Amino acid sequence: MTTHSDTISAIRKALGSRLAIMGHHYQADSVIRHVDLKGDSLELARKVSSVDAEHIVFCGVYFMGESAALLARPGQKVYLPEEDANCVMSQMAPAARVDAVLNRLNASGRTIVPLTYVNSSIGVKAVCGKHGGSVCTSANAETMMRWAMDRGDAILFIPDKNLARNTAGTLGIPEADWHMLDIRQDGNAVDTAAAERAKLLLWPGLCAIHARFNLRQIETARAAHPGISVIVHPECSPEVVRASDAAGSTSFIIKFVQQAPEGASIAIGTEINLVERLAQEYKGRKTIVPLLESSCSHMASVTEAKLAITLQDVQNGTAEQVRVPVGFEDHARTALERMLEACA
Ligand code: 13P
Ligand code: SF4
Numbered sequence: 001m002t003t004h005s006d007t008i009s010a011i012r013k014a015l016g017s018r019l020a021i022m023g024h025h026y027q028a029d030s031v032i033r034h035v036d037l038k039g040d041s042l043e044l045a046r047k048v049s050s051v052d053a054e055h056i057v058f059c060g061v062y063f064m065g066e067s068a069a070l071l072a073r074p075g076q077k078v079y080l081p082e083e084d085a086n087c088v089m090s091q092m093a094p095a096a097r098v099d100a101v102l103n104r105l106n107a108s109g110r111t112i113v114p115l116t117y118v119n120s121s122i123g124v125k126a127v128c129g130k131h132g133g134s135v136c137t138s139a140n141a142e143t144m145m146r147w148a149m150d151r152g153d154a155i156l157f158i159p160d161k162n163l164a165r166n167t168a169g170t171l172g173i174p175e176a177d178w179h180m181l182d183i184r185q186d187g188n189a190v191d192t193a194a195a196e197r198a199k200l201l202l203w204p205g206l207c208a209i210h211a212r213f214n215l216r217q218i219e220t221a222r223a224a225h226p227g228i229s230v231i232v233h234p235e236c237s238p239e240v241v242r243a244s245d246a247a248g249s250t251s252f253i254i255k256f257v258q259q260a261p262e263g264a265s266i267a268i269g270t271e272i273n274l275v276e277r278l279a280q281e282y283k284g285r286k287t288i289v290p291l292l293e294s295s296c297s298h299m300a301s302v303t304e305a306k307l308a309i310t311l312q313d314v315q316n317g318t319a320e321q322v323r324v325p326v327g328f329e330d331h332a333r334t335a336l337e338r339m340l341e342a343c344a
Pocket of ligand 2: 063088091119123207208209210235271296299
């Protein structure tokens with residue numbers, strides 16, 4: 001019987017260098033083992049421009065595929081094995097609402113620099129590009145927040161309030177200078193007087209998967225494994241980040257585990273696929289435990305079976321490409337390119 005894995009291997013062999021499969025660290029083992037290039041969001045965005053393949057199959061959520069399509073060269077085609085794999089956090093910032101809130105903030109006459117986390121729609125990236133702003137990932141949020149501070153009177157950070165607060169804390173932007181926006185009523189509920197006093201304007205979005213980590217889990221892990229290190233993703237709340245030993249992107253977490261001495265115990269607060277992969281990889285040498293088994297169902301909706309079907313469609317010329325919505329392309333690309341330039 002031909003398995004999905006056999007189908008994938010046969011098509012990879014047949015298409016050779018015409019095909020590149022990219023994948024995010026949160027993908028399941030059954031998918032990630034077929035990937036040519038894996039990474040965190042920043043690494044994957046960077047790698048797209050160096051890929052020569054005509055066909056790029058992106059194993060991840062929709063915004064990642066959209067960014068890849070935007071950064072791909074003319075003639076390159078980008079596909080997602082599951083087009084409905086969305087990021088719940090990115091859906092918390094509809095582009096029209098971001099535009100309306102930004103217009104209201106701009107009415108003060110101050111220069112507001114919009115900075116969107118890469119976990120956002122192409123429409124939001126376009127709004128940022130159009131208004132002199134850019135994009136950041138969890139790996140470069142500090143650099144990009146400094147970049148934005150140098151260019152205006154205040155930053156509008158979209159959509160992750162946790163990444164924004166954690167980064168602002170590291171940069172020493174005092175809490176008195178932050179303001180959580182009321183984004184209801186199409187921007188009309190914004191407290192303009194409070195917003196005018198702030199240097200960091202926060203969109204009230206978050207990642208539901210990372211919001212599940214809490215202080216009690218950290219205390220339990222520390223009690224169960226004396227001497228354990230706790231590392232979390234910066235999408236966790238500031239309280240959780242402060243109670244941890246380190247916080248960083250998925251690639252940072254992988255490096256932290258790599259560099260830990262033999263025999264180390266590490267509790268990790270991020271998506272479970274990555275934590276389980278690390279636990280397996282270092283079994284018998286380092287103790288890796290999840291703070292909680294928290295799964296991103298959208299990441300998990302990309303399966304080996306769907307990857308096999310997508311590759312068959314690519315081979316047959318019937319696969320649906322990721323299309324960048326017309327009208328957003330130029331400004332969204334500008335926003336992404338500003339980030340890649342600032343972090344070159
Ligand atoms: P990284 O950029 O750290 O890989 O994170 C992406 C993400 O979606 C985390 O939830
Ligand atoms: Fe989005 Fe959270 Fe899933 Fe990352 S883990 S893709 S931020 S919903």
